[in-house]
Amino acid sequence: MSYLLWIIQIMFVPLVAPLGVGLINSLKARIQKRRGASLLQPYRNLWKLFYKDEVISRDASFIFRFAPFIAMGVTIIVGACLPIFTSTLSTPMSDLLAVVYTLALGTFFMALAGMDSGSAFGGSGSSREMTISAIVEASFISSILTVAFLSGTTNIAVMSAGLSPGSGNFLIPIVLAFAAFCIVLLAETSRYPFDNPDTHLELTMIHESMLLEFSGKRLALMEWAAANRLLIFSILAVNLFFPIGIAHDQAVLSVLLGISSTLLKVAIVYIVLAVLESTIAKYRFFRLPDLLLVAFVLNVVAIGLVL
Amino acid sequence: MQQLPELEVIGSALQDNVRRLFKGSLAIRQIDTGSDNATEQELAALTNAYYDIERFGIHFVPSPRHADMLLVTGPVTRNMAEALKRAYDATPHPKLVVAVGDDAIDGGIYKGSYAVLDGVSQVIPVDYQIAGDPPSPLVIMQSLLAILDGAKKAPKQKGQS
């Protein structure tokens, strides 16, 4: 049983993530009164890319060549550390800081890969990505820290087990920290209002401009990793702050309930994202730090309230 | 939304072909090599709510690195020839090149002019053509369908023996 659970745990993020992207794109199309691509389109895109040749810039070094594997690998590692459907699968890898910094390692190499080909867009994309991720990191750590103090552990996989279900007193700090984490999610996954994942304007891109040079398998891995990242942050958002339905044992029924409740909750996050991205405009670049400051203040208040 | 019935028919046939040839995902990079902007407008219209080409598995991409198909419009001006060549080289195999519009096919009304090179095929190898000045979105979709119908197998990798 445990092996089976581990297999589900490890495969969940990479297998489900493209579906999530398909869901968001489909919903956005609906809001624009279009039918949009099928939910499975992201899988087709990836599969197609795996079967294409690659053209790599002659200016690029091994960093460019290896970054996709690191970016993808990092999301698989982190994906396996999450409280996806149960709080019983714990590894020492699930440490809050280990997760945050492992994800940062992926960003580090992705930003370097953006600069590596020497295209002006890649460079400015890296600069923007690092600007945002540099100032968002403090909020990322502290919003999860709120829950960590409540549950008495920084191991995110088992955090939910430490939260007593009926602890109404903690609702306010949790909601505040959740709000802060939502801003972190948007920033870290290059969504609105930080970045426009659909844009075809090379001058406004953040994440996409680092990918302009990639092709074939490496592009597939980079896009897959981005989808994984979105799912990772969504799972963190729903299962750390609202671990309703998550299994605390390894019984078949509770595991099934855990999986379905997570899917449902993540779907809600994606729906909200789709609506958000259809109804607001992207922010000006230099207004984004204000948003991150809001997240930071929310966190400080939340942690202060916990203790 | 008022839909054309024929669009659905063309669309689903197109989708089948995209599945057959491109694993269900056809990425198009449009390149304007000196067109008058009419064809661009019609190509851009493919993504609007009427045609919504995305639902058939076809999407436009920002970089030739990501593309399976180059849609080239315009008679290829002298000033754009080099850029077109580079875009072609930047596109990984397998790739299709389609010249869209009369001007792109052979220079159209501009044929012979000092400032153009008389069509895309003078600069890079062209696989297919879509006629019209400009071809309407529906014509473009019909032509794409005809093109993909004609393509028996996934496009071969040129230069590979």
Place this chain on the structure above:
Amino acid sequence: MNQLYPDYLTQIANVTSDGSVHQFVIESAETTKTLRQLLESDDLTFKMIDATHDNHREFRLYYIFTDTKRHTVIVAVLPLLDTIEFATIANVLPAAGRYENKLCEMFGLHVTGRGPSQRMLLHENWPENLHPLRKDVKWDTRPEPAGGNYQFQDVSGEGIYEIPVGPIHAGIIEPGHFRFSVAGEEIVLLEPRLGYAHKGSEKLFEQLPFARQIILSEKIAGDTSFSYSLAYCQAVESLAGVLVTPEHGQARVLFSELERLANHFGDIGGIMLDAGFNFGGAGGARMRETILRLNDKLSGSRLLRGINTFGGVAIRLSRAQITDLRAELPLVEKDFEQVMSIAENTVTLLNRLKGTGVLTLDVAARFGMMGPVGRASGQDVDVRRDFPYAGYGTLPSTLVPVETSGDVYARFRVRVREVGVSFKIIDEVLSSMSSIVPIPSNKTIKLCRNSLGIGCTEGWRGEILCVVHTNAEGVVSRVAVRDPSFVNWQGVSEAAFGGVVPDFPLVNKSFGLSYSGNDT
């Protein structure tokens, strides 16, 4: 005889009049003085500088002005005898600089009195000493690629770097190159480089048979086919003395406004899309498509091609079609109002638009910016009102929307308000229109000899000029077209300066300029 002419012409001898066009010849030495005199009159507006080359004789420069009060065109002709040099007037009239550069490049003339300029339309692959618009250069000449060098302005300073964009952009956009010099995200210099869409159309006009010239005119800027062919037809009509019936004038108004509607919808949607407001972007694209389909139903052409002919429109409009149109347009208008009421209440959108990419009135006036771009910076100009054509004689001045803030939002608002005006105009036209019978194509049209005709229309981007010259045989010897973008491009750098790079696409979209039209 001088009483016939306004004050500013009384000093000038040899004025010949030809309908509403007054021509006179000026001396090379007197150029600056005479033009300065003309410019002192408030009634005159500078339009463009044009040139012709006669294989045997000389170059002639045409300084074209309009008198908005009297609805006349004033043309000062400067013959260049045994010389290719002429004095600049850009120091008096900055707007003239770009025309002078273009003429130097295309005719091989040499302008004195100011610094060198970079080539605009012919790139470094074209030999320095070959000038396509000279009569002795064949239209199909294709010289070996030359190895020239284009020097972008270099901003020195530690840490400044350049972002090159284009000519192949990431979106479905026309080809053009932008060279940004930036300090991080801040733009310290933007130098656009165009000419990628240069197809030699002006030379081609001299080559094509009469009937195909209209087709070519529709392809100067394909999104503005109708206004271009209208400008061209008007120029020819004035040369041939062809009159247009009021019904056909009305039909031309109808199609002009439909073209404006479609493109304004596209641009309004485009601005919202570039600000990342997807709902608005999709709405714009949808409404644009609706109009294009109406166009198709009315004329058989989505982009209104093949409609204009000399003397009117070449298509039939039945009563039923008109009734249908009157029923369908209000639905579009309602859709538009709904989209806009949501857009105008979306704070994040307004936040992006307001204060971004400001083009001051000072700069707009200096270069004579026109169309929605000019009007958003407080330039109160509109050919439909100032120099009426077709059936526009009755457009009241209140219907020309002018904003003063000069930012992206102002350019957005001007377009939104113009959409409203267009609906009004169309409604008015349709209410008095019963049916249209097409003008048969006239093969035997005769043009004045050694003359020039000017067509001027208000396209959706602004004023379109078409100048048609005839030779001694009464055959078209040169056609010059001037897209409003040719003028307005000068404003883009100004508006982008000091802004941040991610805002530039929005600024650029709000200008909504044509590459093909500029590069002609």
Place this chain on the structure above:
Amino acid sequence: MMSALASPTMLIAAMALFGIGGVGAVLLRKSDRLANYWSSAFALFGSVTALVFAVSMLASGQTFVAQTTSDSFPLLSFALNIDRLAAFFLVTISIVTFFCSLYGIGYIKQYYGRYNIGYLGFLYNLFIVAMLLVVTSSNGIFFLIVWEIMSLASYFLVAYDRHDPENVKAGFLYLVMTHIGTAFILLAFILLYVHTGSFDFTVIQAAMPTVPAHIKDSVFLLALIGFGVKAGIIPLHIWLPAAHPAAPSHVSAIMSGVMIKTGIYMMIRLFLDVLQPAPLWWGIVVLVIAVASCVLGVLYALTEHDIKRLLAYHSIENIGIILLGVGSALVFSALGMSGLAVLALTAALFHTLNHAIFKSLLFLSAGSVIHATGTRNMEKYGGLIKLMPATGLFFLVGSIAISALPPLNGFFSEWLTFQALFQGIAQTDFYIKWLFIGVTAALALTSGLAVACFVKAFGVTFLARPRSQRAEKAHEASAVMIAGMAGLAVLCVAVGVGSSWIIAQLQTIAQGVLSAGDHATLVTVTSGHILSIAEGFATVSAPLLSLLLIAVPLVVWTITRFGINRSQRVTTGRTWDGGTDLTSRMEITSTGFARSIILIFRGLLKPSLQHSVEYEDAASRLIPRSRSVTLSVQDVYRRYLYRPVFIGFIHLSHWIKNGIQNGNINAYILYILVVLLVMLGLVGVW
């Protein structure tokens, strides 16, 4: 065996080896090559000997005390006390000096014929000996003498490359600042002497209960300033970004890697050992300074495009992180939470070790780059990874380590520091809790910014295309230089993987310093090298993390390469450029990369942008002839702190005697001595 290695003879042998190296270099100065090989070889031997000695000391758990007094100078005694803390610093110093000396063999060659190599060898060995003595001495006067030798030797090393007037200026600034520091330290020791009657640390410690609180507080502040100057805390840091870049790179590596840590050592020695018990506010002051140093340090690093200045500012940042541990330890011990104090000090010590390793690695690889390109200006680099792959790889390792990214050593010490702060939030009461919340946020911000800064530093230096002809002609470093860097890079990985074991050892040291027993153990290492804090509040396994981070990307690579579409072809081509030519001006610059962050923190950094345009025709201003833009960041310390003080001094000196400012270095030193004497007089009255 172990006891033999741990015997004082080993230390004396190490000193002697350095001495032979130094003196021999002077004797061999006629031949550049011989002087270089001789001095470097003996520095290597000396480092190895010192390392073996210190490791054996740690392993055997011995303490070594030696004292000789002379009758003519009763206050001066040659007093050494090598406890675990001192031994730890000996280990740190000798590891760094070993690899730097190895690297130096190759690096020094560029000075052949230009400068006196014998002189360099002498100063270099003297510098190391002085550092070793600084961390082992236990007598105030003796300490000050070796401290001064260390400062002067490093001063001469900073000003060694004297053909560049910038270096001479930097040396002078360093000289002045370090002597201001020395003055404060001297004053602190004198104060202690007045109240305890001894300069000997053990005597002072024993007499501590009799020292009045305000004297202790004064000593704390004086020592904080005095040692803070050496450690480079903000705002006493101004010499550091000037002096470290000026020195030869292997010396920069030692200065940034270990010399500034002597300031940290003495703070730990005094605040957490000799002067204990300490009031709470000491810890708070240290924490505040630490926060300022780490946040501002990394922000200033972001503004730099001089690669060595950038690294120097990161030293300030990392000193801040180390002081976060020290400050937290002070706070915890004042609150009687000895377990937490041990945790915090362990974190500080671990980060000291790690910073010594990765910072010297970074300085050495920066040195190779400078050696290969002839400039410190990053805007002139680019694409170097293809021309000098080994150096590039080492700089990458250093960058990952200093950015605190797993699985390298920097991550684990920062992780441990975070744990100390988390426990500070969890276990203290209201006001202190808020302090720790703020400090945690500051550390998180710092580490985020550090990642951005090293993406910039590595990306601009090594990736894309060369931006200058010099960079195009760059060449790989010589074999010994590569060996020196490789050793440190391997250590970055090894210390990371073995962090749980090292942390366990360091915890023992920290317990020794704080005289806390085993019961105060918060860090436990369970089976499988899982590091666990506060009974499972946080757990991490370094070997597992390392294994996964290496294995999973490899598995992904294997599957994508061989599992799917094996016939895929990969070709190389031009970078997609939208159809234009890409020149070296179109790569993002160092300044450009960080500009957005600088603008976000404009309140602190005060950036400015100035346009200047020349027109072809001044009247019409139509066609510009040239444009330039100047970007800069204000130096707030010079402007608001040092300049007013300096101007005040000028006024004062004018007032005392016209012409006292004669620009002569000797005169300045004389002034400092005069000030010291005046202060001594004041102390006597006190």
